[in-house]
Amino acid sequence: MNRFAGVVCFLMSWTLPLSDEAATLETPMVSISGEAQGTTYHIKYFDGQNRNFKVQIDSILTEFDKSLSNYRKDSEIAEFNKSSSLTFRLPYFYPVLKKSEEIFNATDGAFDPTIMPLVEAYGFGPKKKIDPENANVDSLLQLIGFQNIQFNKTSVSKKKPHIRLDFNGIAQGYSVDIIGHFLETKNINRFMVEIGGEVVCKGKKNDGQYWVAGIENPLVPGTLHSSIVLADRAMTTAGNYRNHFKKNGQVFNHIINPKTGSMEQSSVLSVTVIAKDAITADGYDTAFFVMGLDGIKRFLTKRKDIDVYVLYTNDEGKMEAFVTEGIKNFIKETAN
Numbered sequence: 001m002n003r004f005a006g007v008v009c010f011l012m013s014w015t016l017p018l019s020d021e022a023a024t025l026e027t028p029m030v031s032i033s034g035e036a037q038g039t040t041y042h043i044k045y046f047d048g049q050n051r052n053f054k055v056q057i058d059s060i061l062t063e064f065d066k067s068l069s070n071y072r073k074d075s076e077i078a079e080f081n082k083s084s085s086l087t088f089r090l091p092y093f094y095p096v097l098k099k100s101e102e103i104f105n106a107t108d109g110a111f112d113p114t115i116m117p118l119v120e121a122y123g124f125g126p127k128k129k130i131d132p133e134n135a136n137v138d139s140l141l142q143l144i145g146f147q148n149i150q151f152n153k154t155s156v157s158k159k160k161p162h163i164r165l166d167f168n169g170i171a172q173g174y175s176v177d178i179i180g181h182f183l184e185t186k187n188i189n190r191f192m193v194e195i196g197g198e199v200v201c202k203g204k205k206n207d208g209q210y211w212v213a214g215i216e217n218p219l220v221p222g223t224l225h226s227s228i229v230l231a232d233r234a235m236t237t238a239g240n241y242r243n244h245f246k247k248n249g250q251v252f253n254h255i256i257n258p259k260t261g262s263m264e265q266s267s268v269l270s271v272t273v274i275a276k277d278a279i280t281a282d283g284y285d286t287a288f289f290v291m292g293l294d295g296i297k298r299f300l301t302k303r304k305d306i307d308v309y310v311l312y313t314n315d316e317g318k319m320e321a322f323v324t325e326g327i328k329n330f331i332k333e334t335a336n
Contacts, residue, residue, distance in 0.1 A: 027190075027206060036061040037172060038071065039196035045183055046190040046206065053186065057179055061195075064178060067092040068171045070116070081116065081164040085157035096167050096174055096279070097151050103170075103283040104146045107299070111287035112258035116166035117143045122256060122263065137261035144258050173198045173236050173282025180278075192230075197237060200278045201230040218269035218311055219319055225311065226321075229330040234278035238285035239270035257290045266292055269319065272309040274327055280306070293322060300324060 028050040032043040036058070043057065067076045067090040076093055080086040088094055103111045117140045148159040172195055179193045180200045190203030192211045201211035210231045217225035218239050228235065238255060256263050271288045275281040284306060288296045293312055300306060307326040314320050323331055 029206065032057065034058060037065060037069065037175065037196060039172075041179075041193075041195040043179065043194070044192045045188050046203075047186075047188050051186070053183070057182065060178060060182060061175060063090060064092055064171075064175050066090060068096060068167050068174075070166060070168070077165055077167065080156060084161060085155060087155045092171075092174070092178070093156065094151065094153050096171055097149070097156060099174070099279050099283055100146065100167070100170060103280075103287055106303075107284075107287040107291065109146070109259050110257075110290040110295075111169065111283055112144060112146050113165050113167050113170065114144050114146050114149065114163050115256060115258045116164040117162075118256050118258065118261055119166055119168070141261045144261070169238075169286035170279060170283040172196050173234070173278035173280075176200045176234065176278040198234075198278050198282055199230065199236070200234040202232050215272055215309065215311075216270070224334050226309065226331055226333045228272075228274070228309070228327065228332075230274070231330070233274050233276060234281045235272060235274045236278055236281040236285050237270055237272045238289045255286065255289050259290075267312045267314070268293055269311045269313065271296070274307040274309075276305065297322070 027046040027048055029044060029046050030050060030052055032041075032052065032054045034041055034054065034057075041057075041061070065072055065075065069075045070077060070081075072078060076086060076088065076090060086093070100111070100113045104113075118137070121137075121140055143160070143162050143164070145160075145163070148163045149165070150157055150159060176193050176195050176198045177200060179195070180191065180202065183191050183193070184202075190205070192199065192201045194213075199213050201213070204210055210229045212227050213230055213235055214224045215226045215228065215237065216239075217223045266289070268289055271285045273281040273285040273288065275284065288299070288308065288310075291299065293310060296308060296310060300308065304326070307324040308322070309324075309327065309331060310322040311319055312322065321333070
């Protein structure tokens with residue numbers, strides 16, 4: 001379910017005024033890494049018992065894919081997309097539906113997980129289309145609309161037969177939260193969990209400093225643009241410069257406006273969202289990219305629980321940044 005990785009986490013520090021006492025200096029740090037969801041994961045946590053939970057974490061992520069991966073023919077979401085209804089077997093489908101409904105309503109449909117027909121038409125997702133520029137967008141828009149999904153805590157069904165779901169813009173964030181919750185059940189309360197660029201951090205490192213994450217430079221992929229301190233929060237990034245392809249001179253980007261059916265040109269290069277959990281940040285970063293810079297600013301006048309760091313090009317074609325007040329003191333730019 002990898003869509004865009006614009007975040008890199010580091011065990012690094014830069015000085016901030018911290019009021020809490022430093023954490024215990026001798027607690028062992030455990031580092032785990034692996035592959036999942038078509039991408040990689042990196043997990044670091046402090047555990048006095050020095051336990052390694054890689055086997056359990058890999059098992060959780062495999063079960064997660066069995067519920068929400070469109071790349072598995074046997075997943076719950078694949079089964080739902082081929083049928084008219086589904087009774088949940090695993091505990092992951094309902095929370096993502098519930099959060100999707102919240103963000104769909106809050107953003108007036110800028111985030112809509114019924115976008116699968118458009119995703120496929122433009123050549124993304126598990127099925128590749130040969131001629132995306134000839135996609136019949138007007139016809140496909142009739143198949144888009146989260147209002148055509150009805151669900152409760154045990155099942156989900158369709159109001160229209162050809163509606164299909166794609167949680168690629170939110171599920172990976174939720175998987176980060178799931179792993180964070182697993183660590184908390186093991187009495188681990190200082191950790192960094194990163195899957196495919198989606199991050200959640202809790203507590204401090206042994207030096208008493210909070211975790212620091214890096215934001216990629218969208219104009220020079222693979223290089224660091226900024227670093228940000230994450231104090232018990234989650235961070236995700238959406239951008240238009242990695243997951244794309246060219247055909248007949250036309251560029252097709254993976255972030256699609258579900259209201260118009262198009263991949264509209266935008267001055268926004270990447271949107272990093274910081275929220276209380278990664279499922280919230282992940283869903284909103286997709287919506288914000290569709291909404292554009294002015295739409296983001298208007299939205300955030302009423303939502304002080306969400307912070308953003310937006311990289312965009314100005315009228316002269318130079319990259320600039322917009323950052324909300326809540327994180328200004330926690331951002332350090334490392335590139336011009």
